[in-house]
Amino acid sequence: QYGSPWFNILELIELRGMDWSSTYRLVRQLGNRAGFDWSAEAITGVLDLSGRRPYLVQLLAARVTDDLNMQGRDRVTGSDVATAAGDLLDEINLTGSYVGFVWHEAQWFGRLVLWELLQSTTGLSLRELSRRVRQQLESGQTPLSSGHFDKRFDERFYWLADVADALEYRSPAPPGNGRNKEIGFSIPLVQRWLKQLLAHETDFRQRALAGIVEELQA
Numbered sequence: 424q425y426g427s428p429w430f431n432i433l434e435l436i437e438l439r440g441m442d443w444s445s446t447y448r449l450v451r452q453l454g455n456r457a458g459f460d461w462s463a464e465a466i467t468g469v470l471d472l473s474g475r476r477p478y479l480v481q482l483l484a485a486r487v488t489d490d491l492n493m494q495g496r497d498r499v500t501g502s503d504v505a506t507a508a509g510d511l512l513d514e515i516n517l518t519g520s521y522v523g524f525v526w527h528e529a530q531w532f533g534r535l536v537l538w539e540l541l542q543s544t545t546g547l548s549l550r551e552l553s554r555r556v557r558q559q560l561e562s563g564q565t566p567l568s569s570g571h572f573d574k575r576f577d578e579r580f581y582w583l584a585d586v587a588d589a590l591e592y593r594s595p596a597p598p599g600n601g602r603n604k605e606i607g608f609s610i611p612l613v614q615r616w617l618k619q620l621l622a623h624e625t626d627f628r629q630r631a632l633a634g635i636v637e638e639l640q641a
Contacts, residue, residue, distance in 0.1 A: 439588065440475040440609075450484055454499065459488055464501035472508050474610035476588070482521055483612070486511050512616050522616050525589045531634030533579035535559060537589070537617055538627060546593050546607035549580070563632035567639070589613050 441449075447466055454461040469487070473479035487499055487507040515523050529537060539555045540547060547555070553576055560567055567575070584590040584606075591609035608614035621627055 441477060441480075443470065443475065446470050446475045446480060450480065454484070454488070457488060459491065459497050459499055461499045462501065465499040465504050468501050468504035468508075472504070472612045472615075474612070476610060478521055479610065479612060483508060483511065508612065508615075512612070512619055515616055522613050525583070525587045525613055526617065526620065529583060529587070530579065531631050531638055532556075532575050533583055535628075535631045535635065536576070536579055536583060538621065538631065540590070540606065540608065541614070541618055541621065546605040549604055549606055552580075552606055559628060560632065560635070563628070565632050565635055565639075 447470060450466045450469055451461055465487070469480060469483050473483055483504070487503055490507055490510075491497065491499060491503065515521075526534065526537070535556055536552065539552060539559070553573075556576060557572055560572070580590070584592075588609060590606055592604045593607045624630075
């Protein structure tokens with residue numbers, strides 16, 4: 424959302440997931456330079472939770488090493504990563520964090536999409552996800568024509584998948600069957616935070632439907 428100092432010089436650079444071997448090597452080498460001995464289990468934990476997104480690898484690894492510095496230790500274990508991730512999730516706010524912006528900027532329509540995905544123990548096809556969200560709106564008597572629904576759903580899904588990088592296609596589908604591809608969360612840390620956020624939300628559906636009505640009237 425900020426102007427690039429390389430405007431008209433460089434094309435867009437996507438900071439999506441790095442490949443496994445490069446990220447593994449990066450964490451080990453940088454950790455060694457800083458004087459920390461990362462176990463294989465600890466590195467795998469960081470890579471798994473972060474979805475190998477560079478900014479989240481840095482965030483989580485820095486949190487782990489900060490904790491170990493305070494304890495006077497230099498050997499990083501898998502349990503150290505798990506503890507740091509749990510503490511990090513507890514501290515994430517809804518607006519200004521590496522993860523919280525996904526919820527804050529998704530708007531109520533996008534939040535309903537995320538909520539539906541969280542209800543499924545496996546991924547959903549784009550077609551099934553769309554059907555479930557539409558069913559929620561109809562059950563709440565939210566006024567949306569078919570065309571308006573498709574437009575709103577596509578806008579929010581595109582934002583969550585391509586801009587926020589929170590969702591991804593998990594399995595290939597034959598050409599022409601894009602809406603049958605399986606959709607899931609791309610970053611486990613994001614999924615865990617959303618589950619934690621909504622764990623005690625007993626009236627989320629009602630709040631989401633009311634919020635969507637307000638968005639449509641704006």
